[in-house]
Amino acid sequence: MVALLPALGLLGGALQVGPVHLGADPVRTLIHECGIWTLRLLWLTLLITPLRELTGLNDLLRLRRMLGLFAFFYALLHMAAWVWLDQGLDGAVIVSEVIKRPYLALGMTAVLLMVPLAVTSTNAMMRRLRKRWLVLHRLIYVIALLGIWHFWWQVKKDIREPLVYALLLALLLGYRLVKAAAIRRAKARSALATARGKTAAPAP
Amino acid sequence: MSRPYGPHILPSDITPEAVFMDRRRVLAQGLAAGALLGAATPLTALAADAAATDRYKAPRNARYSVTDTPNSYEEITGYNNFYEFGTDKSDPAANARNFKPTPWTVTVDGECEVKGSFALEDLLSPQTLEERVYRMRCVEAWSMVIPWVGFPLAELLKRYKPTSKAKYVAFTTLNDAKQMPGQRERVLDWPYVEGLRIDEAMHPLTLLAVGVYGKVLPNQSGAPLRLVVPWKYGFKGIKSIVRISFVEQQPRTSWSHAAPNEYGFYANVNPAVDHPRWSQASERHIGGGLLAKRQATLPFNGYGAEVASLYQGMDLRRFF
């Protein structure tokens, strides 16, 4: 629910009530704020698993779906602000811009990939898809990579901000790689141990 | 498209001073409230504000002014790019408070007969100030209309008697990270350098500005002396100038050096040549609010009738 606050603030800004002001170029402010919140919520979504494993707080898992859906919500707002407020729903220009500008194509791909994840985010879907659900939802890694790439690419010169987000993502994904490697090693070791056990201690 | 400017300017085209002063008062009250809450800067800001009042009120040159309604003082001075004070468009207004535009010295050198370092007052004293309402088109595809106060660059340049070798004019911004915190980061290769071909520099539209809305330029807008070239993207308008050099070779200008495929030396506003990452065909006019439509960008920002001849025979896709 806290994740709704930025959207409410921006809405207040748009209607010129409340403490948030969208500044001289409100359209740009909306695009940028919604874009950055999409990224933040995506990163938080990715933080849940490591946090749960490191703290043992299993309740955290319940947050993950809400965070993911809010990320999707902000991505849609971000896209809508561009398509509607900035480009005035001019279909021809929008299509040609998305085709011509790789950073927009990347963002678009990321949002499209989020659709199946949002659709399959219910408990019923989870139960129905089982193993395939896990595989499908690994798309989140692709989405995160596309998101950061899109962010990096739209910067004019000052890459410090996307750099921070990229480093955080590297941590989040690096944790998983290290863990996967550790599991693989452990598996290999135990396989080796069983194999050795067989030769060293011949069956009676 | 009709000519963007002409002699027909209605007094109502410009924000009435009463409204303007009202805004200042609101702003001042806000600042005073800030001071009560213990913020350190507002008092100096107030003092600077008082000093700035109306010093540069000058008659409008209608021949060189557009009839569009100018943006508000707050928009013009609160939303701009000046990377020396940070890369966000609200950074300059926030970070330029401690900048000291007085005393100020400008060095004139290179291919000219009269050279030296001159106090700003001496540089300005022979010039007659006038107000010009110009369009400003940022390379980031947004635009404003700004009532500058200044004088044609050509008038100043002639006083230093450029020689026949003076093919270009190069300008340099102050390089002082103590006063310009943005320079602590090497986002660009400091100091900022811009340049014009000599015929562009001598064009009657090319302005050196010292004020806006009849007031002394605030720090964040490029005090005390800045360039305004209305048919080019805003980044050509170099701010806080400390050096003017007449040179034979095309100078290495900051943005075109930083990203040569994205920003050219000429940087003429051109809806037909896109930035690699966004279209230049249209622009968002600041002040239109959330639901305003983008407006079409005009070749040479609407100043084609005056300046297109400077580029006759040039491939403007190549020399972008």
Ligand code: HEM
């Ligand atoms: C998961 C998907 C996406 C993420 C995570 C994302 C994220 C971002 C971020 C972080 C920014 C920079 C904001 C800032 O600097 O404050 C940005 C800018 C932008 N994004 Fe996205 N975005 C996504 C999808 C899209 C889509 C689908 C579109 C449009 C088709 C789009 C259009 C833009 C535009 C136009 C900008 C501003 C560029 C500029 O100001 O020059 N984005 N995005």
